[in-house]
Amino acid sequence: MQGIRSQEVRKVLWLTLLLNLFVMALKFALGIATGSLSLQADALHSVTDSANNVLGLVTNRFSSPKPDREHPYGHQKFEAVGALGIAAFLGIACFEILQGAVEKIFFNSDQIAIQVSGAELWLLLVVLGVNIFVAFYERRVGRKVNSPILIADAKHTMSDIWVTIIVIAGLLGVWQAENLNIPQLQWLDVVLAFPVALLVFYSGWQVISENLPWLVDEMAIAPEAIHDLVMEVPGVINCHDIASRGMLGRQVFIEMHLIVDTDDIITAHQITEKIEDHLERNFGTVRVLIHVEPLEYESDDISFGSTEPTDNNYIVEN
Incomplete structure (x- = not known):
């Protein structure tokens, strides 16, 4: 039964890894092409998605409830360690996003203007669709096989959905800034980088709060x-x-x-x-x-x- 569960988890992780690599590459390409800080930050967030999948594959390989001589209580805490690794990646992403936004506001304010086309916005909608599929697919299978690494990664990807929605909203504003003759909309890209960072931080905090009690042997049942x-x-x-x-x-x-x-x-x-x-x-x-x-x-x-x-x-x- 445990072997079947591990195979199911690995299958999901490999599929989502390929999809996350596609999303990451597309976001980076669009971020560089448009010069969008929020989109580049979102691409950085997607780097953690791929890293999480790799981390999940590694922890899944070693995680097992079956005891052995060296681990008489089993190996399932490897999954919790992997989930905390996800939280660490999220923390790094949050710091990088905030650092980039602050630098652009205080040191590179003359580089605020970016160029966005309708085609690039349509590509971002494709990215959003992929993220939605990955999040719900991972969560469904994670709950089915009771895998903390899949559930944690699904929450991370869910935060990625909201991040992408925020980024798209900001780029829509930037896209219409010239048509509406409202140059202030150009600042949306930088301003929205801050809620992006907060969503990333919240996702990491959720992962920590759900897995740390297991690692520190907190009471499981009253x-x-x-x-x-x-x-x-x-x-x-x-x-x-x-x-x-x-x-x-x-x-x-x-x-x-x-x-x-x-x-x-x-x-x-x-x-x-x-x-x-x-x-x-x-x-x-x-x-x-x-x-x-x-x-x-x-x-x-x-x-x-x-x-x-x-x-x-x-x-x-x-």
Whole structure:
């Protein structure tokens, strides 16, 4: 199943890489031909699209939930690392866009005027259509196979759509500046470079906020939710010191201390297996570590680390 998922992700990444390279080349050519700063910045933004696809192909090659000797918890965090790489590329693009706009306003204001033709605007509409296809295609497949790298890249491409729309609007204004006898419209190209940068930054922030919790082992499932499900299993007396990490919907690791109504090891083991099955039915793919304790270690501390450890707890943990 994981192999099929990886193949699907790679197929999407290769297709979108080719489309992004086409878009990038066309934007650069039009940006140079027209002298448009916002269009050149948009082309720079598209460079990150292609780099993201390459990064996604690399991380997809190494990402897997299956454990091995060197990675006993699997390799899926490689995808989160790849998604953060996308955020880094977006940050670089944002800086370059702002730098170019500021330089043109304060140091090269005599170079504001640009030339745009109707044919060049039509080509930009083609670019917009390609971006829309890539964004929705990546998002649909990403959700289908639950791939963070595809979902993150789809969000990046979605920001590219808005960037391109802004650029087209600015170039339309520049195109009509002479016909309408409003020379101030020539400044639209530079002025609109700033919202372009803000959209790029926002896209990067979204990617970081969605993937960083996974890398820093933030709580994946509320311990109270786990506790309520565990207590539904017959034979469970007490469940405490619950911890979870990972990402719900992909893979979650759960730890807990458990007290069961039996002294028989086999029966206790059967109860823990029922707990694992129950949690998997409710939360999807999970790996559960259960520490069975005697009745005298019963505790009301549902969340792991919610109170200072007592001497008894210290003995148990060691």
